[in-house]
Amino acid sequence: MIWHITKRELYDNLNSLRFALTTVLLLGLMLTNAVSHLREHPKRIQKYNEAVIKSLDGLASHTDDSLYMLAQQGPGMLYKKPSPLYFCAEGGEHLLPDVVEGGSPFGYSDNLRGVWKLKYPDANINMKRVGPDVTKADWAFVIGYVLSLIALLFTFDAVSSERESGTLRLMLANSVPRHTVLIGKFLGALISVSIPFTLAVLLNLVLISTSSVVHLDTEAWGRLGIIFFTAFLYTCLFLALGLLISTRVQRSAVSLVILLLVWVTFVVFMPSTLASIASEFSPSISSEPRWKRHNEIQDELWTKYDKWLWTNRTEKETLTAKSEFFTKDAEAEERLNREGLTEKVAQVQYARAITRVSPATLLQHLLESFAGTGFERHLQFVENTQRYARQLREFVADTDKSDPESLHIIGVREGMTKKKILPETVPKFEDTLDFNKDFNTRAMELLLLALFVIVLLSGAYLAFVRAEV
Secondary structure (H helix, E strand, C coil), X not given: CHHHHHHHHHHHHHCCHHHHHHHHHHHHHHHHHHHHHHHHHHHHHHHHHHHHHHHHHHHHHHHHHCHHXXXXXXXXXXXXXXXXXXXXXXXXXXXXXXXXXXXXXCCCECCEXXXXXXXXXXXXXXXXCCCCCCCCCCHHXXXXXXHHHHHHHHHCCCCHHXXXXXXXXXXXXXXXXXXXXXXXXXXXXXXXXXXXXXXXXXXXXXXXXXXXXXXXXXXXHHHHHHHHHHXXXXXXXXXXXXXXXXXXXXXXXXXXXXXXXXXXXXXXXXXXXXXXXXXXXXXXXXXXXXXXXXXXXXXXXXXHHHHHHCCCCXXXXXXXXXXXXXXXXXXXXXXXXXXXXXXXXXXXXXXXXHXXXXXXXXXXXXXXXXXXXXXXXXXXXXXXXXXXXXXXXXXXXXXXXXXXXXXXXXXXXXXXXXXXXXXHHCCCCCCCCCHHXXXXXXHHHHHHXXXXXXXXXXXXXXXXXXXXX
16 A cells, blocks of 8 residues: 555656656756866866875975985975865865975074974864855755755645645545555655656766766765765655645645745754854954963973083083974974864864754765765864874884984984985875764764654654544
């Protein structure tokens, strides 16, 4: 009986004008998305490759000079690799820095130059931007706004129209269980919406995957599978919402008005409003206290180093004092930079947690994470740079230790090995994504989205059971 009702709903939807318009709209949006990505992605990749080549050339020149120059100048800039799934969720990438600077040492004096340190650029993170950018026809916009509205248009009259025409009373008079009717209508609407969306997605992926300018590896296809599943859950949520309202009202027109108001509230109004409230209650972060503390640490180190210069010390002791000055100064600056980054990250995470009550924001977070864009992607990039900085410093220390003639005093030319270093032996920075980490981080949000679906379906069932026909 469920399949019979499903087929009837599906047949009615396939022969309706809304199905035809939905198909044309989704195909048009996904086609636009693919063409835009194929035009813009090669530019992003070219810009990234040119920047990486320039950075590697600088690294090679430092290595050719000496291990000391490598320790002092480092690798230069570290660049974020563009995601091949940028077309799924743009994620406000233009607001986030795509580079972490391997800071050049500060010149304290002619013979006191310092060592390489990480400098995190100030991320222009807009806490009020929590939804998809309507100017970008990415999957996040298509699913978050268009598909959710389409789901409501396919279910707003699922029950109310049959109540108006009297067919619902006739159907239930034939001893058809109410849950059977509800499940059949839900499945019929789900299949009706899934057909044009799946066709549009396949068109999009065929155009992108067959192009020579975009390479989608196995991990990318796995991420796409999770994204499609997320879109499926999100669609089910709004289908269940449509059924819930349709069972509670007597007229289809009233159902449509209520659903449109609910959609505007939860999809358009609520995310930006809650984010604005969160940003207003978040205290402003000033870098002045951190830099004041850094200057105090630097003055303490300088005073200590100055005392060493004016006392009778051996050359090795003086070089050791220089190394200690450089190392502690770099550690203090990096630590203060991390503290500033942590404060800003905490504010953004607080805002995102508040807006998570909106399904549209929940969807946006999930799509950004699995597409490898947005705020979470930025955090992974910063973690990659920190891991690489430790790796490079370990390489410098281990290489210097391998030379028995070296004084093993890092950061001072006279105290480090004079042997030549092969450029190919130096670790290279690789910006990678961790699929397992992304999935584990977002598993709770996937469950929360599924919970929303279950709650709304349960509410629709309870409302339908108690409804008078």
